[in-house]
Structures are given as C-alpha cells and as structure tokens.
Amino acid sequence: MQKSIFKKENELSIFCGIHLAVIIFSIGRQPILFGTPDVETIVQQFVEANHPIAPRFYMKMKKNEEEKKEKGKSIEDNITH
Incomplete structure (x- = not known):
C-alpha cells in the first residue's frame, strides 16, 4: 500500500509540477517519509511560507x-x- 501511495505522490508531483511530501504515522513505528524533492526541504518551505x-x-x-x-x-x- 505504501508503494502505491508513494507512486501516486510522485505522479501528482510530476503532473502538476509541484513539491509534495507524504508523512505516514503508525502506532509504535517510525514515521514513513516520502517527498519530491525531499520531505525536509518541503517541510522547511512550508514553515517559512x-x-x-x-x-x-x-x-x-x-x-x-x-x-x-x-x-x-x-x-x-x-x-x-
């Protein structure tokens, strides 16, 4: 399921020409991060915007x-x- 979410995120990013970040929180596990170009850059842009x-x-x-x-x-x- 994660693979399909990340694939759709990547397709949407390319199709719309935008930066996207996906952060999945799961109980008792480390967060799963994926972003185009990368999650840290996108989160920093969000905070500074x-x-x-x-x-x-x-x-x-x-x-x-x-x-x-x-x-x-x-x-x-x-x-x-």
Whole structure:
C-alpha cells in the first residue's frame, strides 16, 4: 500500500509540477517519509511560507489576538474608572 501511495505522490508531483511530501504515522513505528524533492526541504518551505497553519504564523496570530484582548481590557478598565 505504501508503494502505491508513494507512486501516486510522485505522479501528482510530476503532473502538476509541484513539491509534495507524504508523512505516514503508525502506532509504535517510525514515521514513513516520502517527498519530491525531499520531505525536509518541503517541510522547511512550508514553515517559512507563513502558511496559515504553519507553526510560526500560528504563534504570531495567537500573540496578536492576545494583544488585542489585553488592549480591549485596558480600554474597558479606563471607561469604567
């Protein structure tokens, strides 16, 4: 089954002219990695791309939301006092 998944990944990568990574997690086993050109490069590009679900972007978004909440609280405090 893994072989057919990797074959389809490779075909899709070539057909669409894109980079793809497949990571299969299995209970109690090492993850199985396959990518075109390679998984590490693709994951690094993903993280650096500021993709909405990339960890760095997520943390930045979360920080901005917290700052907005704090700013809103301070405005409310000033109004009530």
